[in-house]
Amino acid sequence: MANVLVYSLDGKIYVNLTNRCTNDCIFCLRNDKDDVCGQKLWLDSEDFTAEDVIGQYNEIIRNARNNGISYADEIIFCGYGEPMLKLDILKEVAKYIKETYPQVKIRVNTNGHANYVFKRNVVPELKGLVDLFSVSLNGENSEEYDELSQPKFEGAYDEVKKFIKACSDEEISVVSSVVEGYKGRHINIEKCEQIAKSLGSDFRVREWIPAGYS
Numbered sequence: 001m002a003n004v005l006v007y008s009l010d011g012k013i014y015v016n017l018t019n020r021c022t023n024d025c026i027f028c029l030r031n032d033k034d035d036v037c038g039q040k041l042w043l044d045s046e047d048f049t050a051e052d053v054i055g056q057y058n059e060i061i062r063n064a065r066n067n068g069i070s071y072a073d074e075i076i077f078c079g080y081g082e083p084m085l086k087l088d089i090l091k092e093v094a095k096y097i098k099e100t101y102p103q104v105k106i107r108v109n110t111n112g113h114a115n116y117v118f119k120r121n122v123v124p125e126l127k128g129l130v131d132l133f134s135v136s137l138n139g140e141n142s143e144e145y146d147e148l149s150q151p152k153f154e155g156a157y158d159e160v161k162k163f164i165k166a167c168s169d170e171e172i173s174v175v176s177s178v179v180e181g182y183k184g185r186h187i188n189i190e191k192c193e194q195i196a197k198s199l200g201s202d203f204r205v206r207e208w209i210p211a212g213y214s
């Protein structure tokens, strides 16, 4: 089956750019499921172009118009992996969408490791392309972060916090999130919210539910 790079769910459109990630979160959906509500998100190949993504996006929009379906004016980069690892493709697709569908807001759900991975601050490159970053803060300190997110490099928690700050410094809207209630585990919500606010971001709690999280 062909790669599902773009899919729709509950009236929203999502982009699935990679199955790779620099974390291995204990609550990652990839560990438990092959699909999200019927969409197979394991890619057959990581070898594709921005044009492939744009082609699938346009097909969804075309089908929607032909069938009288309307989607929220938002596109979300997330899926089974860390979308910022495909930075060049993400930028190209976002630029196309901004030029072709200027009313569409672009959100990126990320683990916040991109500046570490690319060895530069990539956030300014996304100004005007990304409307909102949702960054997984995932804990109140590096010990908790390492336990829950199992990052593949040291110092990841500090990198996440620096990334969140870089977004707010660049005046791009940013939300820090935590997953609460995974298999009975509890996060110090108040402390995490304080950290998020101190970095200039909003805060969101994602409640764990057996089929995933909200």
Ligand code: SF4
Pocket (backbone or CB within 6 Å): 021, 022, 023, 024, 025, 027, 028, 029, 030, 079, 080, 081, 082, 110, 111, 136, 149
């Ligand atoms: S950051 Fe996201 S994609 Fe990566 S392991 Fe964690 S939940 Fe999965």
